[in-house]
Amino acid sequence: MSDSSATEEVVSDSPKVSKVTEAVIRIAGNSQDGIQSIGGFLAQLAGRSEQEVMTFMTIPATISGGPSIFQVRIGSGEVLTSGDDADVLMPFYQHSYENHIGFLKEGGIVLYDSSHVEPDPELLKKYRHIGCPISELTVEAIGGTAKDKGKNIFALGLVARMFDLDAAKLEGLVAERFKGKASSITTTALTAFHAGYGYPLTTLEEIYAFEEPKARDTEQVVCNGNDALGYGILAAGVRFGAGYPITPWSDIMELLRRELPKYDGIFVQCEDEIAAVSMAIGAGWGGRVAVTGSSGPGISLKGEAIGWAVMAEIPLIVIDVQRGGPSTGMPTNVEQSDLNIAVFGGHGDSPRVVIAPSSVEDCFYTAIEAVNLAREYSTPVIILSDQAIATRIEAFAMPKLQELCQDISPDLTPREDHKPYDLSAPDGITHHAPPGTYIKSGKYPIATGLEHDEMGHPSGSPKMHQDMSAKRRSKLQALSRKLPLPEVFGPEEGNVLLIGWGSTQGSLREATEQARKAGDSISCITMRHIHPMPEGLENIFDGFNHVFVVENNDEGLYGYGQLCGLMRAKFANPKIVGINKTDGLTWRVKDVLARVQTKLEELKG
């Protein structure tokens, strides 16, 4: 708990209250304990209280259970990551205690379920241990066969007490969650909450209260990246989607299936990912760009059809919520190892746009940007999200929906003539005429995957293949000239520039801040536009002695991660070096800093 300013006020019969600017709470149990929902409630409360919040969770890939954690970092100031180490650890089981105590700050609090956890006597001095028979007391409070249902809500009460949280607001959130369920369920949940909240935390000398956050002029919303991406797709005007379930993409398809009918749209659950991408391309050809998506193996299946959309120049949105790979890999862990398949995953020369949202909020805006790029450049756009962004919860400013929501209905105005692949079009950018468009010349276009002439009719001419390949390439080169350069976080000149993409943005920014405080010269950028990259990046690199590309993927056969490899290929600049890891977890700030130091020493070496 940082910056505890120890403004104490004494409440009668209660421990003293210390003000804190932020806290990291890690709840560790099994997946069926509902710890995700404790975290969810805390995050939502923080958002409503105008605080910043970021969460991190791990869930097992199996349904029947397994260890699971939820970490939430709440702060009155800016929160960039879910925190390296916890201030408070709440372990439900012995294994949770043993596996996670190492993530607790020295002097941190272990609030453990004494019904299941036997603390390690050697650690009693290092951490403050507070036992509470969470499981027993929950059963006592709400009855039942002690399948431990409801102990998450009991634990929520404990946390609320410990952090002097707004109990009334939390009760409201709990009641909201169970709205529509039998009233007895709500009552039971609230009973569990009160039991936790009322538990005398006698061994605790102090409780904590968050500093008033700085007032904001906009309302905040709280959600995870998958939700933000799904809603962004709706705001962008997309009304058709198709997919096949796979973790962690499924949330998005479920959201779209649920929401699209309200807009008279449709989401189709398909027989496989090939059908899904084909359907989305079909709808896009129909005149309104459509969405498909997947994770892991499903992305491989879509490859051939995406290549067709490149060749036929039909707009398409493909969402890839990356997870650990290859093959079934690590379905519920984070990895950034689909960059290559996103950029290069087509046979033949098949340039396409790839963009990566860098935060939960950015997921929403990236979806809209992707749709607009797909339309403007008549091309498939792949959105590379990842498991960490997909599942973590953040608070961000309420988007201005009225301004952002757009109508992308097809334009079926009759035309005199239409050349679908006009080679004289500026920058090679052409748009197909959707079916239903009356063409007065009577010459109707064919959308095709065969190399074709300007009318879309097959052509084996060597010159035509050369010209058309250049056309498909040059429109993305035109795009690269228009893309904004990434903002440099920190000074524009210095020793080390860190480059990240996707979910690592927060870790790199916090690492940069910490390093600068410690007197090290580090800045960072986030690459949102992966392919094409914005023109002029080299000017940013010029300001630094070293450029380290930090990624959640393997260093590969040649020593570079996937983005790093792309940058080495483009810039042929030996100061671009990779820092990689493949443990399936997000980058911790201290690990970033340690690896930067090692790398600097290595380079000196």
Add this chain to the structure above:
Amino acid sequence: MSATAEITREPLKKKDLAADHPTWCPGCGDFSVLALYFKLIQNRGIHQEKIATVAGIGCSSRFPYFVQSHGVHFIHGRALPFATGVAMSRPDLDLFVFGGDGDAFSIGGNHFTHCSRKNINLTYVVMDNSVYGLTKKQTSPTSPIGFKSKTDMWGAVDQPINPIKQAIFAGATFVARTTHTNPKHLLSMMEAAMDHNGFGFIECLSECTEFYNGAFDASNPRKGGEFLEVPEDHDPTNETEAYDLAGQPFPGHFGIFYQVDRPSKQDREKTINAKFLEKTRDLEPHQILQQNFDKMK
């Protein structure tokens, strides 16, 4: 969406509809299917821009190039899911999908099954030549046992697919069989499939003169064969009867084997949407979305 309703039109002539000269071999059965497709469009007075001609990959799948209509030459085996995307988002179009036996029943087999059960409203004509034409004579999923091809030089050994049985089993609602050598019958099947609300599937025997000459002579009276229509007393709503009829040895029967009324996917989705639209019809999209965002405050 239609901006073209007011355009005054002459009836479409064959020359309006014919595009590139077909690249098929002389005598290829696919020519008749194309000729009768033109006729169908002319007979029905469909507006040219409302026709969508979609195909996968194969000799037969070259079809869209030969038609003056909005057309798509998609990837091998995936014409049906592509067309599903069109059908679901553009119900105002008249959608026709053409392809070969390999495209439909081998690489596209999964899609054939699911398009059948989903009952997507479109017309699908499979030009079955029982061979892979475009790739020059490999065994197809409908090649009979013993058929000698480049991949079965000693004769095909795998049990062939029976497309009619396959379609009925998968839940198709319109299942018909015809042949390129009987134009009148072929046209009447296409018309019936088009009039059917839902997935209208036609297996059309279409001879590959190049790689499987004479394959269907037994069904062609001009070659000494017999063209047997589905018996008049056949009840096309009777699934088991249709299934049994489809099991007759080659050349079997021609006509509508099976046809039932079941809401198409478009119909079903429309019913779902109607319920939601009662509440959201008068709202702008941003207002609908705002409701979700308000819940996340």
